[in-house]
Amino acid sequence: MSGRPTVGITAATETVSYGAWKAMPAFLSPANYVYAVQRAGGRPVLLPPDEEDAGEPDGLLDLLDALILTGGAGDLDPDLYGQEPHPETGPVQQERDAYELALVRAAIGRRMPVLGICRGMHVLNVAYGGGLEQHLPDVLGHEEHRHTPGTFADHEVVLEAGSLAARAVGSERTPVKSHHHQGIKDVGEGLVVTGRSEDEAVEAIEDPSCPFVLGVLWHPEEDEKSQLIRALVSEVS
Template sequence: MARPLVGIIGNCYIIDDRFPVHAGGRMNSEAIARAAGCMPLIVPSDPDLVSVDELLDHCDGFLLTGGRPNVHPQHYGEEPTEAHGAFDEARDAITLPLIRACVDRGQPFLGICRGFQEVNVAMGGTLYPEIRDLPGRDNHRMPPDGTLEEQFELRHKVTFAEGGVFHRLMGVQEVMTNTLHGQGIRDAASRIVIDGHAPDGTPEATYVQGAPGFTLSVQWHPEWNAVNDPASRPLFAAFGDAARDWSEAKLRAPRKSA
């Protein structure tokens, strides 16, 4: 049987200051293929190239990846400042309506870092432009130097709500995670349930209340060492199961007559 197709939301980059590309980290593709058991497909996230309806029709689920550009603050009622960093408005134009459509349809997605923040904004929430500037908060940004292993090392605990979705999925109430983000949730949207926090109170795990499908999102990067990490493997495995369920339901659905 064919593997479910997971659209991996790509980011815009310029290679050698000359060549514009749409790309996704290899670790995202590996996590989808090896930990979720699905077929990875990088999406060129630009409404001039693809439409939300086309993505919904062709893919069985979506990985909302991290990325250096941030969600443009116009989407949560604020003016951009230097603290908000760089933007990718073409990605915003794809992901925000895609998330809302997936919630309505029950089509699964997994949000990571920027993707975690996109889900909150898509559902009506807001973001802090810089977590480390808030009183009592830690610096959650990627260490500027070192190997990838050092930059993605486990740096803090995430504590889940007792008996909540993530506690049941992980089988434990606390996990160790990496942390590589500057922004974070300020006001959670009305349907966003914050199900896990860092020690400084920063939201780290969410889902959409009342959604008929898989809507789990995390602020850390579980795609790093996804097959072996005890907090990453069950997350991707559950997402893969949800994508398989969606794919199988499509196959069972009656075909529309011409």
């Protein structure tokens, strides 16, 4: 074993086809999360939902130095934050929700560095007792954050001076790639908003009482120039 820090990357349950196999269940995460951690000098480990670890996450976290909560196609179950489902919400993966919420709560309890990306930012906010805007176009009046299926929208985010988000990115204004239809409505207790897009959508939240607990609505793993995942790995190197 080398001295590389081990970074857990959450994985989703999806149905895939490959070779002669059709509609097979699989645990997966986009490869760019893995590549970004490797470029930063970390050892990536995929974390599929696991009922036993959800019940007792400390044993798993003993093996990790940092945690990335990834994005994904599914939305969080609105019941987790006390709302009825919006017509545009879904599908939900309740097993994944329970697993990731258990992991992040335990990680925060031990002050482990955590980065939530897109859906992972939503998990982080709900873990702190916050709520979500289930369909941002209802409040923003546009679909620019996911304008084309299968592509990322390019826009800018403004970050609070001196915030963890700004330090991790290396700037108070940054171009980002995003693809989402949900966002932050009620900010979780203990979290602060440190980034917004020009349309005022919340783009970054963080816990100032912890060394590195950050959620971003964009996808830094899709931009090889982004320093965000490198900053997470550097925190535990």
